[in-house]
Amino acid sequence: MSRIVQSLAPFALIALLLVAWEIACRAMHVPVYFLPPPSQVAVALAADWATLLRSAWNTLSMALIALLVASVLAQALALFVGLSPILERAVRPLAVVLQVTPVVAIAPLVLIWAGLDHAGRAIVGLAAVVAFFPIFSGAVTGLKAADPDLERLFDLYGAGRLQRLTRLRLPSAIPYLLEGHKVAAGLAVIGAVVAEFVAGSGGAQGLAWRILEAGNRLQTARMFAALVVLGLLGAVLHAALEAGERAGLRWWRGR
Amino acid sequence: MTVAALNTVEVDYPRGRALGPFSLAIAAGEIVALVGPSGCGKSTAMRLLAGLETPTRGEVARTPGRGETAVVFQAPTLAPWLSARANAALPLELAGVARTEASTRADAALARVGLAGAEAARPAQLSGGMAMRVSLARALVTEPKLLLLDEPFAALDExxxxxxxxxxxxLWAQTRPAIVFVTHNVEEAVYMASRVVVMTQGPGRIAGEVAGVGPLPRTPGFRTTEAFRAQVEAVSGLLARGMAA
Structure with a gap:
């Protein structure tokens, strides 16, 4: 009983808020261009759903390509940096600067480099920049996270560098890599959306573009519809990543 | 024949001296218990005996070759991503033994510690005692001449x-390796060892030594004998004096 109540609670709250929103809009005669009631948003959703789904797929695929690029680069660099503490010291400040610089601020620059005709490249590049750090950081930490007593055991049995890497450090890093990828995938979507906004009327037709386009026409209900799809995309992605991480850990630990 | 010896070794760490001057010779086939207060350098002495560390002064003499020394730590220290079999086979695989032979020998080692049938289990699926047995099987798989146990049972129930x-x-009775084990438990030391070496407060020196009575391996009946009580008293007395020193 209490479990059913618990799992229904968030939906009940959402329903309650929607009803209050609807009533408030009607009672106060709020103009539709300012704040459309949920019923109007639902109408816009029903009318636009095919376009919105296509746009959602556009945004998601950009983010996933960016995640792949970031994953390869971040892990390769982490492995390289793992060769010596001096290399790590040298690279870390740069990685941090890259991470703390807001993606919006570097977006115009990347757009110039990618070429205004290739907004897609710029979006992938920017999303990859944001997704890079969590994976890199996780990999660097993970490669150093092996049990020190296991390290001693490898010393005792005279393990070589390669054996130590493939049989101890890489397997020990897996939980950190899973966590890093989970965080990075969420950030990649944010990065892709931000980049779409900056790219503006470029060739990319992602969800951010739908929001911009509807906003320019003061079709506020369509903006909300795009926002709803964006929110759902985020929620589904988050759930998928959580499940992926759990499955990965189960495989790693054997239960 | 001496398997390993520490000759007036001293170990200094940046924060001060950890051990010594300290001398200890381990003969083939004997079981030595190392007892002392926390922080007296027991684990440092074990690392020296294992060849994992070099002393600041003094010298370490060791006859076992690569793979002939094995260490069991306080925690099982197993790789969570490997099965019990793969964990036990690890020392052999690192030494370049072919995978099938390593697996066969690992299974045999697991059977020796009473884990036949649990070869495919992962560490997370094992109880603390079973995980410790896998750790023991991993140590035994190379047929070591010197087996070092660093508080191996400390985390387990009585x-x-x-x-x-x-x-x-x-297991010792089968191949008679020299065993050195660290413990805080005086009764365990007296019960298992052919001699008990008591260390002073850190930096550890020798506070004294109590030679065991009766043949090894001992049987549970030994715990109730007069000789056992007397030895426990003797070791406890040395410990108390070592703490005061």
Whole structure:
């Protein structure tokens, strides 16, 4: 009983808020261009759903390509940096600067480099920049996270560098890599959306573009519809990543 | 024949001296218990005996070759991503033994510690006592001449602890490696060892030594004898004096 109540609670709250929103809009005669009631948003959703789904797929695929690029680069660099503490010291400040610089601020620059005709490249590049750090950081930490007593055991049995890497450090890093990828995938979507906004009327037709386009026409209900799809995309992605991480850990630990 | 010896070794760390001057010779086939207060340098002495560390002064003499020394730590220290079999086979695989042979020998080692049938289990699926047995199997798989146990039973409950102590003695009887083990438990030291070496407060020196009575391996009946009581008293007395020193 209490479990059913618990799992229904968030939906009940959402329903309650929607009803209050609807009533408030009607009672106060709020103009539709300012704040459309949920019923109007639902109408816009029903009318636009095919376009919105296509746009959602556009945004998601950009983010996933960016995640792949970031994953390869971040892990390769982490492995390289793992060769010596001096290399790590040298690279870390740069990685941090890259991470703390807001993606919006570097977006115009990347757009110039990618070429205004290739907004897609710029979006992938920017999303990859944001997704890079969590994976890199996780990999660097993970490669150093092996049990020190296991390290001693490898010393005792005279393990070589390669054996130590493939049989101890890489397997020990897996939980950190899973966590890093989970965080990075969420950030990649944010990065892709931000980049779409900056790219503006470029060739990319992602969800951010739908929001911009509807906003320019003061079709506020369509903006909300795009926002709803964006929110759902985020929620589904988050759930998928959580499940992926759990499955990965189960495989790693054997239960 | 001496398997390993520490000759007036001293170990200094940046924060001060950890051990010594300290001398200890381990003969083939004997079981030596190392007892002392926390922070007296027991684990440092073990690392020296294992060849994992070099002393600041003094010298370490070791006859076992690569793979002939094995260490069991306080925690099982197993790789969570490997099965019990793969964990036990690890020392062999690192030494370049072919995978099938390593697996066969790992299975045999697991059977020796009473884990036949659990070869495919992962560490997370094993109890603390079983995980410790896998750790023991991993140590035994190379047929070591020197087996170092660093507080191997400290994290286990009393019943599991006693059972494992008897198992270690039974395993020792099969191949008679030299065993050095660190413990905080005086009764465990007296029960298992052919001699008990007591260390002073850190930096550890020798506070004294109590030679064991009766043949090895001992049986549970030994715990109730007068000789056992007397030895426990003797070791406890040395410990108290070592703490005051």
């Amino acid at each position: 019943i599991t602890r006693r059972a494992l102590a008897d198992d270690v003695l039974a």
